[in-house]
Amino acid sequence: xxxxxxxxxxxxxxxxxxxxxxxxxxxxxxxxxxxxxxxxxxxxxxxxxxxxxxxxxxxxxxxxxxxxxxxxxxxxxxxxxxxxxxxxxxxxxxxxxxxxxxxxxxxxxxxxxxxxxxxxxxxxxxxxxxxxxxxxxxxxxxxxxxxxxxxxxxxxxxxxxxxxxxxxxxxxxxxxxxxxxxxxxxxxxxxxxxxxxxxxxxxxxxxxxxxxxxxxxxx
Amino acid sequence: xxxxxxxxxxxxxxxxxxxxxxxxxxxxxxxxxxxxxxxxxxxxxxxxxxxxxxxxxxxxxxxxxxxxxxxxxxxxxxxxxxxxxxxxxxxxxxxxxxxxxxxxxxxxxxxxxxxxxxxxxxxxxxxxxxxxxxxxxxxxxxxxxxxxxxxxxxxxxxxxxxxxxxxxxxxxxxxxxxxxxxxxxxxxxxxxxxxxxxxxxxxxxxxxxxxxxxxxxxxxxxxxxxxxxxxxxxxxxxxxxxxxxxxxxxxxxxxxxxxxx
Numbered sequence: 001x002x003x004x005x006x007x008x009x010x011x012x013x014x015x016x017x018x019x020x021x022x023x024x025x026x027x028x029x030x031x032x033x034x035x036x037x038x039x040x041x042x043x044x045x046x047x048x049x050x051x052x053x054x055x056x057x058x059x060x061x062x063x064x065x066x067x068x069x070x071x072x073x074x075x076x077x078x079x080x081x082x083x084x085x086x087x088x089x090x091x092x093x094x095x096x097x098x099x100x101x102x103x104x105x106x107x108x109x110x111x112x113x114x115x116x117x118x119x120x121x122x123x124x125x126x127x128x129x130x131x132x133x134x135x136x137x138x139x140x141x142x143x144x145x146x147x148x149x150x151x152x153x154x155x156x157x158x159x160x161x162x163x164x165x166x167x168x169x170x171x172x173x174x175x176x177x178x179x180x181x182x183x184x185x186x187x188x189x190x191x192x193x194x195x196x197x198x199x200x201x202x203x204x205x206x207x208x209x210x211x212x213x214x215x216x217x218x219x
Numbered sequence: 220x221x222x223x224x225x226x227x228x229x230x231x232x233x234x235x236x237x238x239x240x241x242x243x244x245x246x247x248x249x250x251x252x253x254x255x256x257x258x259x260x261x262x263x264x265x266x267x268x269x270x271x272x273x274x275x276x277x278x279x280x281x282x283x284x285x286x287x288x289x290x291x292x293x294x295x296x297x298x299x300x301x302x303x304x305x306x307x308x309x310x311x312x313x314x315x316x317x318x319x320x321x322x323x324x325x326x327x328x329x330x331x332x333x334x335x336x337x338x339x340x341x342x343x344x345x346x347x348x349x350x351x352x353x354x355x356x357x358x359x360x361x362x363x364x365x366x367x368x369x370x371x372x373x374x375x376x377x378x379x380x381x382x383x384x385x386x387x388x389x390x391x392x393x394x395x396x397x398x399x400x401x402x403x404x405x406x407x408x409x410x411x412x413x414x415x416x417x418x419x420x421x422x423x424x425x426x427x428x429x430x431x432x433x434x435x436x437x438x439x440x441x442x443x444x445x446x447x448x449x450x451x452x453x454x455x456x457x458x459x460x461x462x463x464x465x466x467x468x469x470x471x472x473x474x475x476x477x478x479x480x
Contacts, residue, residue, distance in 0.1 A: 117320035120271050121334035122309040122386065124302075131333060135324050214323055214368060 007174045011184065014170030015191050021087050021156040021166060022195070026149050028092025029099050033148075036096065037103025038129070051100065058097035063155055066090045071162045087159040095152040102144045106137040139210045146203030150196045167191060222285065224249040224390065224422050225270065230279030232265065239265045240276070241446035249389075250420045254433035254454070257443030258469060263426045266443075267392045270424070271314045272305050284311050284389060310338070313388035317395040319375040321367040321382070327354065328363040331382045338386065346385075353381040357411050373404030377411055384415075391415070393425035405429070412436065430470070431479050434458050442466045 039051030058066065071086035081089065110133050118128030160169035167188055174184040223246035232240040239262045247253055255263040268274045270281070272288070280297075281288040290297040291304045300308070322330050331350035335341040341349070354360040357377040367375055376396055383391060393412065397405040409432050416423060416436055427433050433440060433454060440457040442450040442465075450463040461467045 113316065113318055113320045114322070116271075116273050116316070117322070119273055119309070120312075120314040120316075120320075120383070122306060122338045123334060124306065127337050131337065132322055136322075139324075214366065 003178070007178065007184070008187075010170050010174060011167065011187055011191070014165055014167040015195075017084075017165055018153070018156050018167040018191075019195065021084070021091060021159060021164075022149070022153045024084075024088040025091035025095060025152050025156070028088055029094075029096040029148070029152065030145075032092060032096030033099025033103050036100035037107070040100065040104045041107060043125075054093075055097045055100050058094050059101075063090060063094050063158055064161070066094055067158055067162060083159065083162045083164040086162060087156070087164055091152055091155055091159075094155070095148050098151070099145065099148050102141050102148065103137070106140040106144075107133055109140055110136050139207070139214070142203055142207045142210065146200060149199045149203070153195055153199065154192065221249060223247055223282075224251075224284055225424075226282040227266070228280045228282070230269070230276050230281060232269065232274065232276045239446050240269075243279070243447065245441065245448060245451070247422060247424065249422055252416055252423045252436055252438045253425070254437035254440045255424065255426045255443060256428075256430070256433060256440060256469075260445075261443035262446040263441075263443045264394055267314065267394050267424060267426055270390070271312055271392060272309060283308060310386065311388055312390045312392065313383035313386055314392040314394065315376070315379050315383050315396050317398050319367075319372070319379045319399075321375055321379055323367050326364050326366060327359060327370070327378050330367065330378060331385050334382070335385050350381070350385060353384050354378070356414070357381045358407070371404060372400045373407045376400065376408045380408075380411055380415075388421070390422045390424070393423065393427070395426050395428065397427070397429060428473075429478075430458065430473055442469070444469075 036051045036054050039047050040055070042048050042051070067086065067090040070081060070090045071083065074081060074086075107129075114132055114136065115128065118132050123132070156166055157168040159166055160172065163169070165173075171184040171188040175181055178184070225247040227243055227245050230240055230243045231238065239260075241262075243262070243266070255266065257263050265274060269276055270283070270288070276289060280290065286308060287297065287300065288308050289300050289305075291300050292298075322333070325333065328347060328350055331353060332341075332343065332346040335346045335349065336343060351360055351363065354363055357380055359374060359377050359381065362370060362374060362378075367378070370378065380396075396412075397408050400408065409429065412423075412425075412432075413436065415421065425433070425436075435454075437454050439451060440454045441448050442457060442461075442463070444465050450457060450461060450466045457466065458470065461470060
């Protein structure tokens with residue numbers, strides 16, 4: 001039974017990889033979501049088409065397949081990626097596509113009267129977006145971004161298929177070495193839940209901070 | 220003889236099959252205070268929104284301060300204006316909206332300083348000093364650090380007026396600025412406008428349902444109906460001795476609804 005501490009260590013190593021994938025995946029997904037989401041609202045036909053094609057492709061195909069492409073197919077055309085890089089790329093682009101629709105719909109949810117105030121005050125399109133529309137839209141995005149981040153966390157488990165030693169991968173290792181199924185999978189369950197709760201809590205805190213003052217009270 | 224600051228020349232605009240402006244022609248002289256009245260759907264708000272470039276026109280020409288609003292001259296021909304031209308033209312015009320359209324995520328002071336800093340490159344300290352003067356003028360200096368959500372409708376509208384003035388427009392457009400206010404708050408906004416009318420030489424166009432205010436404030440009244448001006452003249456003539464049948468009917472309804480003129 002002395003082995004259990006070693007197995008716990010193994011699982012925590014796995015958890016660290018999962019956290020790393022989640023953080024890096026989100027770090028990629030966020031700018032991609034803004035680029036594609038704002039691209040959908042562009043004045044230029046070509047930019048809108050490009051953004052739409054990206055979003056529909058990554059939402060419409062499986063994350064498994066995307067991961068396998070990143071890891072097994074890209075090397076065939078000269079892009080050699082480590083498992084971690086492939087994992088971050090696939091996760092970031094996949095979740096970024098969902099995030100893009102969040103960005104687009106949040107910007108569009110800001111009333112037309114705010115846009116008209118920007119025109120009347122002679123702000124350029126970009127100035128209006130940057131100083132008026134996006135700060136208000138961002139508050140609308142936060143809860144859904146929280147969902148997206150949790151989705152991304154859970155989707156990291158697919159990287160075990162390209163032999164990245166994440167939490168799910170390590171649980172399988174422990175299971176095969178101990179013959180115990182319930183304990184490693186219960187541990188994994190608890191760790192995923194704890195990580196998701198941490199994301200949830202962080203997002204709620206951020207949302208509370210960002211909406212302060214909008215109800216009539218300055219921070 | 221001075222040139223008109225606004226010249227609207229055979230302007231037509233439709234929303235689908237509904238023609239909201241029909242071959243409209245009129246001019247406004249610099250410094251003139253103009254009241255646009257008429258039933259809803261008559262096109263009076265559309266003309267303000269068009270001048271602010273929030274709406275485009277289908278045909279005709281608008282000139283503001285000597286320049287074409289929606290056109291520019293290229294090789295002797297008129298071509299549609301590009302964004303840079305519209306940007307230059309908008310700098311001459313300010314607008315105050317029925318629903319205030321303040322930026323809810325910014326303080327009162329930030330609402331007033333944002334545009335001068337961004338569009339004119341005014342330094343923050345200068346923008347703030349100027350903004351405080353304007354807020355003082357509209358009686359809102361004490362609320363400079365409040366968020367818009369903490370203000371009453373009348374206070375919001377006074378801030379919105381200060382915000383538009385901060386860009387020092389030559390022309391101010393007021394689109395039913397008291398229509399969304401509780402009755403007891405209307406007067407504080409009208410007082411600010413009276414003061415602007417007497418203390419500045421800005422050209423002011425207002426769409427309003429406050430007939431008694433229009434009567435006292437305006438140099439000239441345009442009565443709109445179904446996309447056309449059916450009668451115009453000094454307020455004394457329009458309000459006390461309207462010649463057009465539709466103007467008469469409209470004013471009767473207004474008086475029946477309890478307004479004094």
